[in-house]
Amino acid sequence: MPTSVSDAVARAAGYSVQSDASLTQNTSEMIAKVNAIQNEVFSRVAAENRFFASSVALTSSSGPPSRAIDLSVQPSIERLFLVQMADGTLVRPVDIEDTAAEIAPRYYVLGQTLNEVGTDWGGGGIGTVVFTVWFAFTANQLDPTGNLAQLLTIPDQHADLVSIRLASYLAGKDVGRDPTEIQRLDALYDARLSVVIDALTHYAGAVRRRFVSPNAFPGGSD
Amino acid sequence: MAHTYLDILDAARDYSEWFDRPRVPGGPAIRMASDVQRDLYFKAILRDPWRFAQRTTVSAPFTLGAPTANLPAYHTLLMADVNYLGDTNFPDEIPIVSSERQTLYQQGTAVFVEGGALWLTGQTDDWSDVASITVWYIPTLSDLAQETDPITLPDGAKSALVLALAARFAVRVNGFPIDDAQPAKGTITIDVSSIAQMAQAAEAEWLKQIGYQRTRARAAIRGMDISMPKIVQGLS
Numbered sequence: 001m002p003t004s005v006s007d008a009v010a011r012a013a014g015y016s017v018q019s020d021a022s023l024t025q026n027t028s029e030m031i032a033k034v035n036a037i038q039n040e041v042f043s044r045v046a047a048e049n050r051f052f053a054s055s056v057a058l059t060s061s062s063g064p065p066s067r068a069i070d071l072s073v074q075p076s077i078e079r080l081f082l083v084q085m086a087d088g089t090l091v092r093p094v095d096i097e098d099t100a101a102e103i104a105p106r107y108y109v110l111g112q113t114l115n116e117v118g119t120d121w122g123g124g125g126i127g128t129v130v131f132t133v134w135f136a137f138t139a140n141q142l143d144p145t146g147n148l149a150q151l152l153t154i155p156d157q158h159a160d161l162v163s164i165r166l167a168s169y170l171a172g173k174d175v176g177r178d179p180t181e182i183q184r185l186d187a188l189y190d191a192r193l194s195v196v197i198d199a200l201t202h203y204a205g206a207v208r209r210r211f212v213s214p215n216a217f218p219g220g221s222d
Numbered sequence: 223m224a225h226t227y228l229d230i231l232d233a234a235r236d237y238s239e240w241f242d243r244p245r246v247p248g249g250p251a252i253r254m255a256s257d258v259q260r261d262l263y264f265k266a267i268l269r270d271p272w273r274f275a276q277r278t279t280v281s282a283p284f285t286l287g288a289p290t291a292n293l294p295a296y297h298t299l300l301m302a303d304v305n306y307l308g309d310t311n312f313p314d315e316i317p318i319v320s321s322e323r324q325t326l327y328q329q330g331t332a333v334f335v336e337g338g339a340l341w342l343t344g345q346t347d348d349w350s351d352v353a354s355i356t357v358w359y360i361p362t363l364s365d366l367a368q369e370t371d372p373i374t375l376p377d378g379a380k381s382a383l384v385l386a387l388a389a390r391f392a393v394r395v396n397g398f399p400i401d402d403a404q405p406a407k408g409t410i411t412i413d414v415s416s417i418a419q420m421a422q423a424a425e426a427e428w429l430k431q432i433g434y435q436r437t438r439a440r441a442a443i444r445g446m447d448i449s450m451p452k453i454v455q456g457l458s
Contacts, residue, residue, distance in 0.1 A: 092248055102248040103368065210235065211242030 003159040005034050006148035015167035023170045028144045037165040038139035046079045046136035051200035055134045062128045072112040082134035158196045164189045228369035234387035240410050241391045256365040258386040263363050270436040281354040289339030296359035307353045382428040385421035392417045
């Protein structure tokens with residue numbers, strides 16, 4: 001059964017006998033915090049593996065002068081890792097200041113817009129193109145103005161991550177608590193997150209790789 | 223099987239986990255590969271100019287006193303001959319002369335090149351029975367532009383190409399930080415000289431093959447060296 005925000009909050013409160021109802025009474029605060037924790041978990045996982053991954057076909061603007069694809073229409077994108085043209089050709093990511101780093105076809109991302117370099121996408125820079133965008137996705141965003149019955153995206157078996165992180169937040173919020181409690185909860189969270197990432201990574205089996213991929217240093221995954 | 227640039231690139235990346243795309247992006251890689259291929263190409267044509275020779279034919283009518291045809295982009299002109307009207311089985315070689323020597327051929331058939339175009343010497347009558355001119359040349363080598371581009375050098379050069387490219391990759395990434403965000407992790411250390419030595423050995427082996435194959439071709443015609451660029455005769 002999917003975990004709700006209410007479940008996560010109740011479990012978080014359970015990490016300390018000192019957590020009373022006043023700490024969690026602000027519904028909007030609890031939803032926003034749970035949302036942020038979920039996003040953090042998905043972001044960390046996306047840097048290490050492709051467990052939470054999907055693809056979508058997106059159509060560019062028609063140009064000229066230059067074509068672009070609006071990524072904001074797919075709000076669940078956490079991290080792009082592969083962009084392909086309709087025929088499967090790899091479209092390569094570059095920085096706007098160093099477009100010679102890759103060979104055509106190339107793109108650069110500014111904000112949530114994927115932009116064409118020159119006329120790399122063919123057709124002399126004119127006409128729409130359809131790309132398949134592969135991405136690590138983030139959690140479904142919770143509505144802070146909604147209720148606590150909203151469901152988490154993180155799988156149930158790993159939902160305790162959210163509760164532990166929230167418990168640490170509640171401990172910090174409750175002035176006068178023993179500071180070692182926060183340290184203990186943070187250490188517990190780090191250890192648990194490490195286990196979760198390992199579990200999600202080994203799901204795909206022993207993948208043969210020539211290179212470290214995905215990698216987390218600037219430039220993104222390969 | 224003709225190789226593509228991607229075949230060479232993949233094989234070069236295999237030499238080190240540090241030759242991944244983030245550290246050796248496609249742009250630097252393809253520029254290095256173009257240089258490597260051109261370098262081996264020049265070394266090969268020094269040993270056998272005819273190895274990569276191509277021909278182009280210019281048919282009558284010809285123009286005198288002006289360019290008669292534009293030549294394809296070439297590195298070296300090797301030879302030219304003429305085919306006669308009604309007698310196409312017996313072409314005659316004609317000199318390729320330098321532009322400043324054209325006046326020595328005011329009464330004969332020769333060709334010279336200015337600005338990439340073919341010009342004819344002599345008078346109209348000298349060319350009246352010529353149906354066409356064939357020019358043999360060593361083409362220039364274009365830069366690689368796409369991963370699907372075919373490699374110009376023959377399959378036998380694959381190891382030389384791959385290792386030469388890997389050696390350049392090694393020079394590029396050696397000393398890179400292992401992790402930009404965490405300098406304490408240290409820098410990449412690659413045995414550059416070992417890869418360079420393997421590259422040199424592969425190059426020497428392939429050039430030896432070129433020389434051997436050329437020697438065998440010459441032996442088959444009893445010592446006549448068909449490999450010498452005839453431009454030398456035109457200048458003599």
